[in-house]
Amino acid sequence: GAGVSQSPSNKVTEKGKDVELRCDPISGHTALYWYRQSLGQGLEFLIYFQGNSAPDKSGLPSDRFSAERTGGSVSTLTIQRTQQEDSAVYLCASSSQGGVAYEQYFGPGTRLTVT
Amino acid sequence: GENVEQHPSTLSVQEGDSAVIKCTYSDSASNYFPWYKQELGKRPQLIIDIRSNVGEKKDQRIAVTLNKTAKHFSLHITETQPEDSAVYFCAASHTGTASKLTFGTGTRLQVTL
16 A cells, blocks of 8 residues: 655755645554654654644744644644754654554655755 | 664674664663664665564564663674665654654664675
8 A cells, every 4th residue: 555655855945934844644544753854863753643633742843843634644744934954854654553662654754955 | 751872873794794783772661662774865664673572583684682671772684785785773662652763863884795
């Protein structure tokens, strides 16, 4: 079946603009995670969804970052007033259940460049 | 919160040799430890994982060991091949944190002919 998909694959934006990044999880997966991978770094947790609710937003770096999930499926990560330090690859992952240790399947990521 | 350290940051081995990557974690509640392989420009792919109720798991040329007392776990790749060249990430999580993964900073493995 189809894996996790993300769009766009690449996004170049000017400092101060808002961006929206989209994630389509694997069908039927209730848990969805957003991570950020900066150049040469590991993956940093941003936010977790179980269904449409986000019980853990502890990784969002500032109030410029927000995310939502609708219909228990598609999720959108929004970054307002982008800064150069927001440049990174944003990865989405889904798993069949959250709260227990199930494998997380990653999408291909969105490479965000803020100029 | 959880902190995962990973060593070495780079590793070069000759084809056919073994490679070992080590990670330590800080949260004794962590009970799930996956390893991901990320090829250049690609998404991370799970290659093996281990849960806290076992000390070792093997899948063909790949094995993972876990020492809960010392809070460290290791990835072992035997008979390395050029296609093993990639960045490897360890991670830790536990059900109390909704299984969000805390990753190590990665090991770039280069297998030379």
